[in-house]
Amino acid sequence: MNLAFVGGTHRTVPLALRERLAFSTEQATEALRRFRERFPGREGVLLSTCNRVEFYTAGENDAVPPLPEQMVSFLAECRGIDAHVLRGVLSGESDGAAARHLFSVAAGLDSMVLGEPQIVAQVKQAWSLAQQNQTAGPLTGEMFQAAFRTAKRVASETSIGRERLSIPSIAVADFARGVFEHFDDKRVLLIGAGKMAAETLRYLREAGARDVVVVNRSAERAAALATQLGARTGRFESLAAELAAADLVVSTTGATTPIVTPELYSVVEADRGSRPLVVLDLAVPRDFDPRIGDRPGVWLYSIDDLASACAANRRSRQREIPAAMAIVEEETYRFMGDLHHRSTAPVIEQLRAGWSETGETELDRLFRRLPALDESARAEIRQAFDRYAAKLLHSPLASLRKESRSGPPHGLLDALKRLFDLKD
Amino acid sequence: MIEFVSGISVVCFAASYLVALACEVSRLWFRSGLRGAAMVGFMAAGLLAHTLFLVWRGVNEPAVPLSSAFDWYLLAAWVLAGGSLWLTVSNPRTPVGLFMLPLVLGLIGGSQLSSRDPFPQSPATQIWGAIHGGFNLAASVAVAIGAISGLMWLIQAGRLARKQAPLQGFRMPSLEKLSHTCRRTLLTAAWTAAAGFVSGLVLNAVNRQRGLLETVPWNDPVVLRMGGLVAWLVVAALMSRAVRRRPDAARTRAVLSVVSLCVLMISILWGLFGTTRHGVPPVEMAQPTARGALP
Numbered sequence: 001m002n003l004a005f006v007g008g009t010h011r012t013v014p015l016a017l018r019e020r021l022a023f024s025t026e027q028a029t030e031a032l033r034r035f036r037e038r039f040p041g042r043e044g045v046l047l048s049t050c051n052r053v054e055f056y057t058a059g060e061n062d063a064v065p066p067l068p069e070q071m072v073s074f075l076a077e078c079r080g081i082d083a084h085v086l087r088g089v090l091s092g093e094s095d096g097a098a099a100r101h102l103f104s105v106a107a108g109l110d111s112m113v114l115g116e117p118q119i120v121a122q123v124k125q126a127w128s129l130a131q132q133n134q135t136a137g138p139l140t141g142e143m144f145q146a147a148f149r150t151a152k153r154v155a156s157e158t159s160i161g162r163e164r165l166s167i168p169s170i171a172v173a174d175f176a177r178g179v180f181e182h183f184d185d186k187r188v189l190l191i192g193a194g195k196m197a198a199e200t201l202r203y204l205r206e207a208g209a210r211d212v213v214v215v216n217r218s219a220e221r222a223a224a225l226a227t228q229l230g231a232r233t234g235r236f237e238s239l240a241a242e243l244a245a246a247d248l249v250v251s252t253t254g255a256t257t258p259i260v261t262p263e264l265y266s267v268v269e270a271d272r273g274s275r276p277l278v279v280l281d282l283a284v285p286r287d288f289d290p291r292i293g294d295r296p297g298v299w300l301y302s303i304d305d306l307a308s309a310c311a312a313n314r315r316s317r318q319r320e321i322p323a324a325m326a327i328v329e330e331e332t333y334r335f336m337g338d339l340h341h342r343s344t345a346p347v348i349e350q351l352r353a354g355w356s357e358t359g360e361t362e363l364d365r366l367f368r369r370l371p372a373l374d375e376s377a378r379a380e381i382r383q384a385f386d387r388y389a390a391k392l393l394h395s396p397l398a399s400l401r402k403e404s405r406s407g408p409p410h411g412l413l414d415a416l417k418r419l420f421d422l423k424d
Numbered sequence: 425m426i427e428f429v430s431g432i433s434v435v436c437f438a439a440s441y442l443v444a445l446a447c448e449v450s451r452l453w454f455r456s457g458l459r460g461a462a463m464v465g466f467m468a469a470g471l472l473a474h475t476l477f478l479v480w481r482g483v484n485e486p487a488v489p490l491s492s493a494f495d496w497y498l499l500a501a502w503v504l505a506g507g508s509l510w511l512t513v514s515n516p517r518t519p520v521g522l523f524m525l526p527l528v529l530g531l532i533g534g535s536q537l538s539s540r541d542p543f544p545q546s547p548a549t550q551i552w553g554a555i556h557g558g559f560n561l562a563a564s565v566a567v568a569i570g571a572i573s574g575l576m577w578l579i580q581a582g583r584l585a586r587k588q589a590p591l592q593g594f595r596m597p598s599l600e601k602l603s604h605t606c607r608r609t610l611l612t613a614a615w616t617a618a619a620g621f622v623s624g625l626v627l628n629a630v631n632r633q634r635g636l637l638e639t640v641p642w643n644d645p646v647v648l649r650m651g652g653l654v655a656w657l658v659v660a661a662l663m664s665r666a667v668r669r670r671p672d673a674a675r676t677r678a679v680l681s682v683v684s685l686c687v688l689m690i691s692i693l694w695g696l697f698g699t700t701r702h703g704v705p706p707v708e709m710a711q712p713t714a715r716g717a718l719p
Binding site: 170174175177178179180181182269272273274276295296297298299301305308309312313 | 580583584585587588589590596597598599600601604667668669670671672673674675
């Protein structure tokens with residue numbers, strides 16, 4: 001075993017325990033320092049996000065990675081949690097399964113929101129922290145580079161992370177942006193103070209919206225929200241005038257009947273001219289009568305409309321899972337093949353050294369018997385010997401590489417050692 | 425090099441555009457970065473061959489360069505192909521080629537049905553001929569761009585009305601941008617077509633005075649169809665302005681833009697298959713040409 005990981009995710013660890021288990025950057029730095037002292041010669045990378053805590057370890061030759069039980073105890077000790085509690089919820093994998101798991105994590109396939117792109121940045125941060133604390137090494141280096149490559153391939157070769165999944169982001173990116181090219185010259189009207197108003201406004205601000213007016217039945221609440229959002233307030237009594245001046249409306253009131261009726265909108269429509277109006281009605285029950293959506297120039301979206309688009313995007317992501325998993329498998333196979341081949345390096349080195357030594361001995365003997373040879377002739381002969389040795393070595397080395405793809409080539413290595421009298 | 429350039433034929437760049445169009449159509453079924461690169465590559469190769477072909481014809485034309493109906497169609501296709509390449513590179517997620525390349529190929533197809541003979545012109549009429557052809561070219565390009573914008577507007581509005589998220593790799597520009605383009609192209613098409621028509625009348629008068637070409641009668645098919653096209657474009661521009669304060673102004677402009685292209689295509693087809701005395705020298709007056717008139 002060269003690679004291993006121990007950890008837990010949102011699926012296995014309850015939120016309360018996950019909060020206790022999570023590491024801040026300072027705590028992670030301290031944990032890596034302790035790891036270096038406790039397990040000298042081993043490599044370790046700690047990944048801690050709000051949804052997962054995972055410790056990846058690696059070691060070569062005699063410095064095998066710590067056992068899972070040791071790592072659980074180590075994590076428990078670092079976070080001051082009873083190790084018995086953690087043993088029930090943390091799990092681990094080794095070698096190919098560990099690599100496959102990391103690749104899936106980096107590609108967002110193990111995330112709560114499938115395909116979310118933030119995780120790869122978090123994995124990079126974890127790797128960077130391990131490098132800073134000198135617990136990273138060649139094995140984890142290769143594994144994490146392969147993980148980043150996998151994440152990049154999944155992102156570029158599948159559309160798993162492309163469609164948006166939150167209602168406010170879909171409302172702004174897929175619908176409001178379909179109507180408006182620019183938002184910096186548009187007026188945004190926020191009616192009510194529902195939960196999604198602030199998040200929707202955040203996306204609108206990112207899109208360039210500057211002119212935001214908050215309207216609420218309670219002037220105090222409107223003022224408080226406007227201060228919080230950096231907007232200005234309007235009077236609820238002047239709703240018709242505000243609607244006439246607005247280009248985009250986000251409505252999130254708790255009203256039990258529509259606050260904007262077709263009759264009210266008819267009054268507003270006359271003052272709007274040809275300017276289109278986008279209405280994101282995120283209230284339940286709805287704030288805008290759905291018949292207003294039939295008026296020319298009005299693009300009315302209720303929360304159900306946006307939720308349907310959300311669900312369609314989620315289904316679209318799910319459909320991409322097989323393609324993404326195929327990439328993970330391909331990269332795991334490639335990485336493990338390289339890793340296994342790496343274990344053959346000492347034997348290959350001995351084999352090459354042995355043949356080179358024999359060749360040098362024979363060349364010396366030959367050159368002593370043929371003293372008339374000039375330097376260029378000697379160089380030619382030397383090159384011919386080297387080529388001959390390389391050609392003879394080619395087949396066994398190719399067989400070793402091929403065998404490495406399906407696991408450590410112990411059988412072939414033993415055979416080579418016995419045939420050529422190589423020492424461990 | 426000269427041998428290479430002289431060997432370029434219409435088939436070379438038409439085939440490149442066709443492959444680029446096939447690449448663009450394939451985006452409806454699958455995504456691939458390679459496909460986008462291949463599409464831009466074929467479009468660029470086609471445009472390069474197209475440019476070299478026109479330059480070669482311009483240099484080797486014994487009469488006024490690029491003055492035949494054949495050249496006019498290819499010039500219009502060249503402008504649209506250049507615009508299509510530029511828009512594809514600057515907006516890779518928008519399927520611009522899907523809309524523009526069929527028009528480019530249609531114009532190239534139109535060129536094959538047109539006369540390659542340049543219109544006989546004296547130095548005095550060359551300027552008016554260039555103005556006439558230039559305005560007609562600008563009007564046609566404006567109509568084509570407006571129609572593409574109008575069609576995109578209708579598709580985008582349909583998606584937004586059905587409350588569907590956009591397809592990956594098939595993102596349309598915003599309604600605001602498309603409507604703005606429709607409005608500007610309707611206006612541009614109207615005045616450039618009108619200027620082209622008026623300059624044609626002046627050219628006709630100069631030709632009659634010089635005796636280079638026979639007078640084109642008012643009931644000649646070219647005069648009628650060009651007059652009809654200009655009338656429609658002016659009406660469309662006026663309608664676009666008249667509805668500017670109405671909530672459905674954007675939809676009206678989109679529909680007007682698409683209809684304008686239909687009118688232009690009818691006009692072109694009429695020109696391709698009708699008989700005319702437009703651009704016919706006096707010696708050929710007894711046998712009016714059956715094809716090859718400029719739109």
